[in-house]
Structures are given as C-alpha cells and as structure tokens.
Amino acid sequence: MRAGTRDLLTFAELDASGTSRLLDLAARLKRGAAGGKKAPLAGRTLAMIFQKPSTRTRVSFEVGMHQLGGHAVALAPGDMQLSRGETLGDTARTLSRYADAVLARVFAHSDVEALAAGSSIPVINGLSDAFHPCQTLADLMTVREKKGSGRGGRSLEGLKLAWIGDGNNVCNSLILGCARTGMDVSVAAPKGFEPLEWVVRESREAVRVDVSADPAAAAGGADVVATDTFKSIHNEDAGRLAAFLPRYRVGRRLMGKAKKDAVFMHCLPATRGREVEAAVIDGPQSAVWDEAENRLHSQKALLLALLGPGAPRCGPRRPASAARGGNGKRPA
Numbered sequence: 001m002r003a004g005t006r007d008l009l010t011f012a013e014l015d016a017s018g019t020s021r022l023l024d025l026a027a028r029l030k031r032g033a034a035g036g037k038k039a040p041l042a043g044r045t046l047a048m049i050f051q052k053p054s055t056r057t058r059v060s061f062e063v064g065m066h067q068l069g070g071h072a073v074a075l076a077p078g079d080m081q082l083s084r085g086e087t088l089g090d091t092a093r094t095l096s097r098y099a100d101a102v103l104a105r106v107f108a109h110s111d112v113e114a115l116a117a118g119s120s121i122p123v124i125n126g127l128s129d130a131f132h133p134c135q136t137l138a139d140l141m142t143v144r145e146k147k148g149s150g151r152g153g154r155s156l157e158g159l160k161l162a163w164i165g166d167g168n169n170v171c172n173s174l175i176l177g178c179a180r181t182g183m184d185v186s187v188a189a190p191k192g193f194e195p196l197e198w199v200v201r202e203s204r205e206a207v208r209v210d211v212s213a214d215p216a217a218a219a220g221g222a223d224v225v226a227t228d229t230f231k232s233i234h235n236e237d238a239g240r241l242a243a244f245l246p247r248y249r250v251g252r253r254l255m256g257k258a259k260k261d262a263v264f265m266h267c268l269p270a271t272r273g274r275e276v277e278a279a280v281i282d283g284p285q286s287a288v289w290d291e292a293e294n295r296l297h298s299q300k301a302l303l304l305a306l307l308g309p310g311a312p313r314c315g316p317r318r319p320a321s322a323a324r325g326g327n328g329k330r331p332a
C-alpha cells in the first residue's frame with residue numbers, strides 16, 4: 001500500500017511496487033512457499049458486511065482468514081442495527097473495537113468511504129457500484145500466470161488488455177491495476193457505459209488507455225480479453241441489455257481478433273449467451289477458473305500485508321485519504 005494508506009477502496013491506494021509485492025506474495029502463497037509462521041493471523045478477526053449477494057468474495061475471504069489462522073464474521077445488514085438506522089460511521093467505530101479489519105460489499109461507493117472514514121482499522125471494498133479492487137488483484141495475478149514475462153513471469157509490461165462491454169466497477173479498478181503493472185488497456189463500451197473519466201485520465205499517465213465503442217478494434221492484437229455481466233447487482237434494469245446486444249458479446253469471432261494465444265477473463269458470475277458465448281468461457285482460452293481461485297491467494301496476500309507480522313499497527317486514523325474516489329469523483 002502507499003505510505004499511510006490502510007484501506008483498499010478503489011485500487012488507486014496501491015502503487016506499482018506495492019502491487020508487485022502483493023502479487024509476489026500471492027504467488028508464493030499459492031505455491032505453499034510463503035514461509036513464516038503457520039498461523040500468522042491467529043487471534044485476528046475480519047468483519048464482513050454484505051449488502052449484496054456474493055459467492056467468491058464471501059467464501060474466499062472467509063476461507064483465507066481460516067487458512068491464515070484468523071477468523072471472519074459475516075454480517076448481513078438485516079442482522080445488524082444498520083437495518084434500523086444506525087449510521088455507517090457508528091457501525092465502523094463499533095467494529096473497530098472488536099475486529100482487525102472490515103470487508104464491505106455495498107451498493108453506493110460512498111458507503112464504503114463512510115465506513116473507512118469512521119473506522120480505525122483497515123477497510124477493504126469487496127465490491128461497490130464503482131470499484132472492485134480485490135477482483136483486480138486476482139486478475140493481475142492471473143495475467144501474470146498466463147502471460148507474464150521476465151524473471152519468474154512477473155512483468156506485464158507492454159501487454160494489451162481489451163475490456164469489452166460495460167465500463168463498470170470491475171473495469172474501473174482493472175484499468176487502475178493495468179496502469180500499475182504497465183499493461184495497455186483498450187475499452188469498448190457503448191456510449192454512456194464508459195469507465196470513470198478520472199480513472200482513464202489518471203491511468204493514461206502510466207499506460208495507453210483507449211476508450212471506444214468498437215469491440216473489434218479493442219480486441220485487435222490483445223493478450224487478454226475481459227468482460228463482465230451487462231446487468232450488475234446495483235443495476236439490473238433489463239432495458240440496459242439493448243445497448244450491449246448482440247454487438248458486445250464476446251464470441252469466437254471477436255476472440256479471433258485478439259492474439260492467437262490470448263486468454264479470456266470474466267470475474268463471474270457469468271451469463272452464457274449474453275455477455276459471452278459458452279464456446280469462449282468454456283473453451284481452451286478461458287482463464288476464469290484460475291481467476292476465481294486466485295481471489296483466495298491474492299486476498300490472503302492482502303490480509304497479510306494489512307494485518308500480518310510487520311504490518312503497521314492500527315491506531316487513530318489519519319485524515320481521509322486523497323486516494324479515495326467517491327462515487328465516480330476523485331477528490332483533489
């Protein structure tokens with residue numbers, strides 16, 4: 001993490017070397033070669049708030065805490081006084097007295113920011129309407145495994161990732177992650193569904209980021225082709241499908257525009273026949289199961305970085321981080 005930053009809300013909190021260190025640790029954890037204590041998070045607790053459903057995020061964080069010797073408590077809003085009007089700030093202050101970190105899956109990104117502002121322990125965004133930084137960690141780890149070059153396959157410099165479809169929460173964090181690892185990005189999204197403007201602008205300082213409405217141009221020569229559902233949990237309006245279909249569906253023809261050895265990625269859950277053809281997601285170029293598995297390894301690395309031996313001790317929170325990007329607007 002950047003010096004003084006203990007939350008992971010967007011991915012902007014991570015710089016290039018912090019990202020690289022986390023990915024190195026995640027790879028060692030996956031190989032069982034991380035060394036160190038057997039239960040480095042013994043006695044540590046992660047409080048998890050889920051305003052929305054989850055399979056991968058919920059289970060991988062809970063299993064990850066268990067494997068590191070710690071404990072996770074999953075809380076649905078209906079189980080908490082949040083449902084009766086207790087504020088996020090008061091909830092955060094209370095959880096900070098019991099737990100060592102908070103993971104929150106929320107509708108409005110401002111909710112995870114409110115938790116972070118009220119909390120004296122690290123807050124991790126487990127998906128908001130605007131960002132999904134934990135997914136980005138797993139995605140970068142997967143691209144390293146499939147396409148990395150240099151010593152230990154750790155370099156992603158010069159690779160091209162094509163994002164096809166909705167320039168959504170997953171896309172926003174992934175662009176920030178690509179910028180930290182030297183990967184160029186080409187987004188093809190219908191008008192009105194582009195990624196956040198500040199994310200694109202800031203990422204262009206490090207890598208090439210093209211945004212167009214042309215899937216074939218975006219996929220051209222790509223090393224990675226990625227997409228996501230066209231109906232996110234926070235936006236299930238069936239009417240939005242008309243903007244995407246059939247043009248933005250990733251099928252074999254579109255994959256044919258990418259490099260021959262390109263991989264297909266999707267954060268899951270997927271709807272076959274809508275954003276992706278079954279022949280692609282279930283075909284030989286698909287990396288989606290390794291991508292899902294890597295949620296576990298990369299989040300264990302994150303938890304160790306935040307809570308493990310040598311991690312900064314939690315104390316009074318410094319003023320709100322300039323790295324936070326609330327509901328699409330990046331604070332100055």
Ligand code: CP
Nearest residue numbers: 054055056057267268
């Ligand atoms: N990719 C992802 O976050 O999956 P879940 O919604 O199942 O957690």
Ligand code: NVA
Nearest residue numbers: 168228232233234268
């Ligand atoms: N964009 C999707 C991602 C789910 C993991 C959503 O927000 O529902």
